[in-house]
Amino acid sequence: MPRKYADNRSLARQCALSFRDFPLIFAGMPRVAVISEPNAAVEIREVGEPSLEANSALLEVELSEVCGTDVYLQQGRLQGVPYPLVPGHVSVGQLSKIRGQMFDVEGREFREGDRVTFLDVHRTCNACWYCLVAKATTRCPKRKVYGITYGLDDGLCGGWADQVYLKPGTRCIRLDADPETFMAGGCALPTALHAVERGDIAIGDTVLVLGSGPVGINAIILSLMRGALRVLCIGAPDHRLETAAASGAAGVLNFEDVSERERMDWVLDRSNGRGADVTIEATGAPAAVIDALRCTRDAGRVIVVGQYTDHGETSFNPHLHLNKKHLEVRGCWGSDFSHFYRGVQIISDPLKSSPWLQMKDRLARYHLDEANEALADVAAGKLFKALISPRQI
Ligand SMILES: [Zn+2]
Ligand SMILES: [Zn+2]
Numbered sequence: 274m275p276r277k278y279a280d281n282r283s284l285a286r287q288c289a290l291s292f293r294d295f296p297l298i299f300a301g302m303p304r305v306a307v308i309s310e311p312n313a314a315v316e317i318r319e320v321g322e323p324s325l326e327a328n329s330a331l332l333e334v335e336l337s338e339v340c341g342t343d344v345y346l347q348q349g350r351l352q353g354v355p356y357p358l359v360p361g362h363v364s365v366g367q368l369s370k371i372r373g374q375m376f377d378v379e380g381r382e383f384r385e386g387d388r389v390t391f392l393d394v395h396r397t398c399n400a401c402w403y404c405l406v407a408k409a410t411t412r413c414p415k416r417k418v419y420g421i422t423y424g425l426d427d428g429l430c431g432g433w434a435d436q437v438y439l440k441p442g443t444r445c446i447r448l449d450a451d452p453e454t455f456m457a458g459g460c461a462l463p464t465a466l467h468a469v470e471r472g473d474i475a476i477g478d479t480v481l482v483l484g485s486g487p488v489g490i491n492a493i494i495l496s497l498m499r500g501a502l503r504v505l506c507i508g509a510p511d512h513r514l515e516t517a518a519a520s521g522a523a524g525v526l527n528f529e530d531v532s533e534r535e536r537m538d539w540v541l542d543r544s545n546g547r548g549a550d551v552t553i554e555a556t557g558a559p560a561a562v563i564d565a566l567r568c569t570r571d572a573g574r575v576i577v578v579g580q581y582t583d584h585g586e587t588s589f590n591p592h593l594h595l596n597k598k599h600l601e602v603r604g605c606w607g608s609d610f611s612h613f614y615r616g617v618q619i620i621s622d623p624l625k626s627s628p629w630l631q632m633k634d635r636l637a638r639y640h641l642d643e644a645n646e647a648l649a650d651v652a653a654g655k656l657f658k659a660l661i662s663p664r665q666i
Contacts, residue, residue, distance in 0.1 A: 301319075302319040302320065302321065302322070303319070303320055303321075303322055303429060303434060303435040303436045304317055304318070304319055304320075304434065304435050304641060304663070305317070305318055305319075305320055305359045305425070305429065305431065305433065305434040305435075306359060306360070306361075306431075306433035306434065306641050306642075306644040306661070307357045307358070307359055307425060308346060308347050308356060308357060308358055308359075308360060309356060309357040310349075310356045310357065311347075311348065311349020311356065312347070312348060312349055313347075314645050315347070315360075315433075315644040315645050315648065317641060317642055320425075320429065322436070323428050323429055323438045325370065325371075325372035325438075326372070326440070326441050327372060327373040327441065328372070328373035328374055328375060328441045328442075329371075329372055329373070329375075329438065329439055329440055329441045329443075330368050330369075330370060330371040330372070330375055330383070330438075330439040330443075330445075331368070331369050331370040331371075331429075331436050331437070331438060331439070332364070332366040332367070332368060332369070332389070332391070332436060332437040332438075332439055333366045333367045333368075333369040333435070333436060334361075334364050334365075334366040334432055334434055334435060334436060334437055334661075334663050334664075335364075335365050335366045335367065335388075335452050335662070335663075335664060336364065336365045336366075336452050336453070336456050336638075336660050336661070336662055337361035337363070337364040337365075337420075337431075337432025337433055337434075337660065337661045337663075338361065338362070338363045338364070338432070338456060338459040338460055338658070338659075338660060338661070339360075339361075339639070339644075339647045339648060339651050339658075339659040339660065339661060340362075340363075340459065340460050340461070340487065340651070340658075341486065341557065341581075341582075341651065342362070342421065342460075342581060342582075343360040343361070343420075343648060343651070344648055344651055344652045345581075345582045346358070346360055346421065347360075347648055350582050350583070351421070351582060352583075353422060354421065354422060354424070355422065355423070355424030355426065355427070356424060357424060357425045357426075358420070358421075358423070358424040358425055358430075358431060359420065359425055359429070359430060359431025359432075359433055359434055360420050360421075360431050360432070360433050360644075361419075361420045361431045361432025361433040361434070361437075361661060362393040362418055362419050362420035362421050362431070362432065362460060363390065363393055363420075363432070363456075363459050363460040364390065364391075364432030364437060365388065365389075365390050365448060365452040365455055365456060366388070366389070366437070367386055367387065367388050367389075368383055368384070368385050368386065368387050368389060368439075368445075369385060369386075369436070370385060371383060371384070371385055375439075375445060377445065377446065377447055378444075378446075378610075378614065381447070383445060383447070387447060388447070388448050388452070389445040389446060389447055389448055390445070390446055390448050390455060390613075390617065391419075391437075391439060391443050391444060391445045391446065392443070392444040392445075392446070392609075392610050392613045393418050393419045393420060393421075393460070394411075394416050394417075394418055394607065394608075394609065394610075395416070395417045395418070395419060395423070395440060395442065395443055396415050396416055396417045396442065397410050397413045397415065397416045397609070398413055398415040398416075401413055401414065401415060410609050411467075411606045411607035411608065411609055412606060419431060419432070419437065419443075420432055420433075428440070432661065433641060433644055433661045433663075434641070434663065435641075435663050444610050444613075446613065446614060446617045448617065448621070449621045450617070450620045450621040450626060453633045453636065454620055454626055454629050454630055454633060455617070455620050455629075456636065456658075456660055457629040457630075457632040457633055457635075457636060457658065458491060458616060458620055458629050459487065459658060460487075461486075461487030461488045461490070461491045462491050462616040462619075462620070462629075463608035463612035463613045463615075463616045464488050464491070464578060464605075464607075464608055464612075465488050465489075465491030465492040465494075465495050465553075465555070465578070466491070466495055466608065466612045466615055466616055467578070467605055467607070467608045467609075467612045468488070468492055468553050468555070468576050468578040468605045469492060469495040469496055469499055469553070470612070471576050471578075471603050471605045472496070472499075472551045472553055472574060472576045472603075473551070473574065474496055474499045474500060474501050474550075474551050475500065475550070476500035476502075477500065477501075477502045478496075478500070478501050478502060478550040478551055479501070479502060479503050479504075479505070479543070479544045479549050479550050479551075480496040480501040480503070480504045480505070480549060480550065480551050480552070480553065481504075481505045481506075481507070481540055481544075481548075481549035481551070481552040481553070481565075481568055481569070482496070482504060482505070482506045482507075482508075482517075482522070482552075482553050482555060483506075483507050483508070483552065483553070483554045483555060483556050483561050483564060483565055483568075483579070484506075484507075484508050484554065484555035484556035484557070484561070484579055485506055485507075485508025485509065485513035485514050485516065485517045485525070486508070486513065486555065486556075486557075487657070487658055488555040488578060488579065489506060489508055489513075489517065489553075489555040489556075490513075490516055490517055490520050490632075490657075492553045492555055492578075493506055493517055493520045493521055493522050494520050494521060494628045494629075496551075496553070497521045498619075498625070501551075503523035503524075503543070504521060504522050504523060505522065505523060505524045505525075505526075505539075505540060505543055505544075505549065506518075506522040506524070506525045506526070507525075507526045507527075507528050507536060507539075507540075507564075508525070508526075508527070508528065508556070509527050509528055509529050510527070510529075510654060511527060512657075513654075513657065514526075514527060516632065516635060516657055519631060520628050520631075520632075521628065523543070524539075524543055526539050533564065533567075536564060536568070537564075537567055537568055540568040541568075544570065547570040547571070548567075548568050548569050548570035548571075548573060549568055549569050549570060549573060550569075550570060550573050550574070551569070551573060551574045551575075551576070552565040552568055552569045552573070552574075552575045552576070553565075553576045553578060554575065554576065554577045554578065554579045554580075555578050555579040556579040557579050557580065557581075557582065557584060558579070558584065559580065559584050559585055559586060559587035560587050561579065562575075562577055562580070562587060562589075563587055563588075563589045563594065565577070566589060566594040566595060566598070566600060566602070567594060569598070569600060570598075571598045571599055571600075572598070572599045572600070572601075573598075573600060573601070574600070574601045574602075574603065575600060575601070575602045575603070576603050576604075576605050577602065577603070577604050577605065578604075578605040632657065632658075635656075635657035635658065636656075636657065636658050636659075636660055637650070637656050637658070637659050637660070638659075638660050638661075638662045639659060639660065639661055639662065640661075640662060640663070641661060641663045644661060647659040647661065
């Protein structure tokens, strides 16, 4: 059984120590959890500690995330992935060794012992057509992502490990919030922040979020912060809809219980018969994109952020569902430093962070050698979120 936070925290209390007080206890060869090839079980390997290039660092991992992308990595459903690889693209830890100098965006130098997270996207070039002309850096062809498009051959580049090698140019952010609260947002926070930004939500808008996974939950919270009057959520299963309601959704509906027509009527009943002003699709199911078009008001906006993996095709009526409705549809790919930075700012604010604080009890923690169990539980939708905790505490 996974260890829940409640158990670990009570243990920490018994020892009269907080999580922050635990010393760095890593010694010996770094261990990594590796997916050697598509559909292979995760295996633990010991690897040599890397020699550091100038202006790089080693991160002692405290927590790393297990998300839907990791399930698809294990199933071999992402293209261009260099196996073997170490998953874990959003992580928190302490800088255990720095060679040269590393600075944050405020110009403050990082020191060994600082607790940081880092932007999982590396090597955005700021020199190509997409970076400079289109100003769409998430489509930069040079970008690499720790734990996804960096493989084991590239070094210690995934968070399911004792250590991550932070290559020169990696954008670190000092983390003042406690690691559990930050990881309650995890990779879904910058993804949802980008989607809400793309949604151009206006004060007083009715927003519909399709999907009640981590991205959907974060989209609910951030839509309300952005000024939405109410946010509706259609998703499943019930325990995730409970989280959606606790996160501020004015109404939740389990899509498994109702027909397409009933889903649409449910939205119309809550939006003066017009449909949502903005709909954010965060499901992973292609058919949900059609639902998003149908449930959005005429001249409204649809953001598609839930199709990170190719789940196939769907069909729609371009006259009825798109043109006649005068809809604006926007895709939303990845996130950049600004989304990551703003997410950390919100999580670090005592007032703004309360929605994520509430979610801490819903996190489940697994050790490195329990990674297969964590993946299976995430794939089965049993959890709100699973974390890998390499340290034994
Ligand atoms: Zn993720
Ligand atoms: Zn570029």
